[in-house]
């Protein structure tokens with residue numbers, strides 16, 4: 001898989017992709033992540049990517065030309081399955097969307113800033129608009145990082161334990177059950193006996209019941 005992220009603040013994403021699972025996924029060849037500086041696609045000497053909004057009002061708007069130039073130069077090299085715009089007014093991200101995107105080959109993710117992008121960018125280039133929640137971030141970079149992380153960890157081979165992503169919260173619309181590790185007793189608080197029993201079928205059954213119970217209490221909407 002290849003993920004191209006377009007941003008006017010590329011340095012913001014550096015450390016995020018340089019550590020832990022996301023770094024290993026790139027070194028292992030499971031994913032190639034390329035961050036593109038939108039300012040490299042401007043035509044004016046000040047490398048401006050934004051301008052005042054027509055009709056007035058506070059806040060700058062990201063211009064279409066640098067974005068068009070960047071997306072077109074990427075599309076000239078390979079076909080893209082989706083051109084995604086991270087925006088608080090997009091469709092709220094969930095595990096189903098993440099699963100579906102993890103099956104794609106090539107993705108472009110555009111990070112918004114200021115008041116957002118010129119509406120014509122959305123009309124002409126964007127195939128999917130995604131929000132990571134009902135709150136407004138200063139820019140789309142964190143949202144792009146969240147989306148990339150959620151996708152990349154699902155790619156076969158990326159996680160050490162292949163079954164691990166399948167037992168995440170939200171797979172099967174259930175929250176994950178509680179987990180424990182050593183010591184078996186901490187200041188009088190014991191790990192549930194069943195988990196120490198070695199009885200695999202009973203443990204699976206217990207975990208499923210716990211997952212159901214947790215979902216019923218915390219996120220009943222997932223069971224609808």
Ligand code: ADE
Nearest residue numbers: 086087088131132137143
């Ligand atoms: N950009 C700013 N806020 C955002 C959000 N909540 N989701 C996606 N992109 C954003």
